[in-house]
Amino acid sequence: MILITGAAGFIGSAIAHSLNNLGFKTLTIDNFSTGYRSNLPKNTILIEGDCGDPETISQLQNYNVDTILHFAGQSSGEVSFNDPLADQKSNTTSTLLLLNYAKLKGIRKFIYASSMSVYGDHENLPVTEESVTMPKSLYAVGKLASEHYLNIYSNSDLKVVSLRLFNVYGPGQNLANLKQGMLSIYLAQALKDGQIKVKGSLERFRDLVYIDDVVEVVSLLVTTDLSNPYSVYNVANAYPVKVKEMITSIKAVLGNISVKEIEGTQGDQFGIFGSNYSLMKDFGWKPKIKHITGIKKMIAWAQNQR
Amino acid sequence: MILITGAAGFIGSAIAHSLNNLGFKTLTIDNFSTGYRSNLPKNTILIEGDCGDPETISQLQNYNVDTILHFAGQSSGEVSFNDPLADQKSNTTSTLLLLNYAKLKGIRKFIYASSMSVYGDHENLPVTEESVTMPKSLYAVGKLASEHYLNIYSNSDLKVVSLRLFNVYGPGQNLANLKQGMLSIYLAQALKDGQIKVKGSLERFRDLVYIDDVVEVVSLLVTTDLSNPYSVYNVANAYPVKVKEMITSIKAVLGNISVKEIEGTQGDQFGIFGSNYSLMKDFGWKPKIKHITGIKKMIAWAQNQR
Known part of the structure; x- marks a missing residue:
């Protein structure tokens, strides 16, 4: 078992x-x-x-x-x-x-x-x-x-x-939890408000x-x-994807979404893969x-x- | 304060x-x-x-x-x-x-x-x-x-x-605590029983x-x-002292002390300085x-x- x-x-x-x-x-x-x-x-x-x-x-x-x-x-x-x-x-x-x-x-x-x-x-x-x-x-x-x-x-x-x-990331991620999962947060915001609030730089990158x-x-x-x-x-996946690239991918499907950069969060890594x-x-x-x-x-x- | x-x-x-x-x-x-x-x-x-x-x-x-x-x-x-x-x-x-x-x-x-x-x-x-x-x-x-x-x-x-x-190590160390402090344990045993029980190898070394x-x-x-x-x-102190050297130092003052090697303890480091x-x-x-x-x-x- x-x-x-x-x-x-x-x-x-x-x-x-x-x-x-x-x-x-x-x-x-x-x-x-x-x-x-x-x-x-x-x-x-x-x-x-x-x-x-x-x-x-x-x-x-x-x-x-x-x-x-x-x-x-x-x-x-x-x-x-x-x-x-x-x-x-x-x-x-x-x-x-x-x-x-x-x-x-x-x-x-x-x-x-x-x-x-x-x-x-x-x-x-x-x-x-x-x-x-x-x-x-x-x-x-x-x-x-x-x-x-x-x-x-x-x-x-x-x-x-x-x-x-x-x-x-992927299907099944909790879209109601706006504290966890970069992509699911952006996607939830885009679908709900047509606006993505990015906490920190658009140049940050992740390995998805x-x-x-x-x-x-x-x-x-x-x-x-x-x-x-x-x-x-x-x-x-062994390659970096910038926050702005994630947003481009979302926009490519959902059309025009506005983006607002706000203050970053404590302990956030800048970029990693x-x-x-x-x-x-x-x-x-x-x-x-x-x-x-x-x-x-x-x-x-x-x-x-x- | x-x-x-x-x-x-x-x-x-x-x-x-x-x-x-x-x-x-x-x-x-x-x-x-x-x-x-x-x-x-x-x-x-x-x-x-x-x-x-x-x-x-x-x-x-x-x-x-x-x-x-x-x-x-x-x-x-x-x-x-x-x-x-x-x-x-x-x-x-x-x-x-x-x-x-x-x-x-x-x-x-x-x-x-x-x-x-x-x-x-x-x-x-x-x-x-x-x-x-x-x-x-x-x-x-x-x-x-x-x-x-x-x-x-x-x-x-x-x-x-x-x-x-x-x-x-030094004066003030708790001689009644036989779970902590290599030197104080040996010393407490030597003074009490005339025998030091060494948990692990005599070749292990520490920085005192x-x-x-x-x-x-x-x-x-x-x-x-x-x-x-x-x-x-x-x-x-930036130099190693072997367990057997510690015992020699104790013997030099207290005279003949017997030494018994017993099983080592989990998570014990072999030697470090x-x-x-x-x-x-x-x-x-x-x-x-x-x-x-x-x-x-x-x-x-x-x-x-x-």
Whole structure:
């Protein structure tokens, strides 16, 4: 049985559906803080609660889990500054509790949703998994601390992979959450007001990864025997897309949209993109969807949601 | 007024006494988990509580603090594995709470007791402040996360220094605590049983820093205007001392002591020593006490404690 935390969220639910379709039994945890009950696959067993609460994790005792996919967590750098303790609980304590459970129950595999935010701002791009980590937000500090905890607990019985997800986007992203997901925020604003408010420079850039490509990475890791006790992988498309290019892509479909530049947010990285060579080398994974195609697919989906 | 957390502990109390003697007004926090009430200087104001509890930190509101010296914290890598959540609260949540207080009250200076443990095991020694951080214990992960938090909160109004303390030893170290402080553990065992139980190899090595030298660093930082918003400094003697050399030094004073090698502890580093060039360059600090002298002084003190 596979445990998926955050299975009502954007990425977690896409993974849960995919694994259900592949025939895996899934157990899911979500506190529905930003995710939706309707995102959960039908055949899953749900534990409703916060992964940072020992009480939630203690409910796992009754299940035979062999693999943990930890995708729950407060996912906004900006929001992490509003309530640092809540962010710590959500992104770091949760990992400690799950690791403790994994150790007690002899879990074999643990896949963790880390973030490209652990790198901070770098001059030498693309960043590789060996690049120095310089977190700029409290969120990023928590993700990095979780990576370190996972590394320490990993061994030949408990194989661990930390995935440094770059900017994941696509159908299913929460258009009502204007604090997380650059593309989904812009798209939600464009569809609602015909105006995109950009927090920070239009020259900032990101590495956009389409949700289906992320799901494929996770499926590969779930179904393949891992050799190393601990690994870190960038999940990246390996090229930069400027904010202004994202907006051009949105305009190309939705027509004229006005753009307003407003003050940037604390801890925001200026620009980053990642190498995806390691994941290609070790698992033969290659992202299939370029941003131009992906943004079109996402807009088509978003228009259907209105 | 200077706030000193952990002022009933080994290092915190030495700093508190020194600053009191220099004429500074001090406010202190301690939960007496490992420290002693008798360690506190007489003229200090004490808040009894845990720095990881919001309630303790809220009591600071009534005082005019300009400088924070955060030296409280669970200080054993070994113990951090027994209760990971308690370690996180003690070593990371405490820093977040104090930073939040510092921001609200316009604190000017924050000096943090980090640890050489953030480096983990390195082949290229001595480690410098630019060396890669690879924490091996949950304790070390928490110290590193705190450093990152401090870096993020620092700015031209709130100057922050993280001190990566190497193995601090000397008079005042808690001889009753057999989980923390390599030298004090060996010494306590030698005095009590005539036998030293070494957890791990005799070839392991550490960088021993005498308590008075650490106190001098802190005094310098308290009394000097800092130019950078954030800095990290090794507090190191810059040469390695093997476990077997420590034991030789103890034997030289106490006579024949038997030695028993037992199993090592989780997350223990094999060997490390640090460069102290940065602290020398920026503040003219140089450690004065070599380990041979320091160990003699410590033994003389310990024998008086019996």
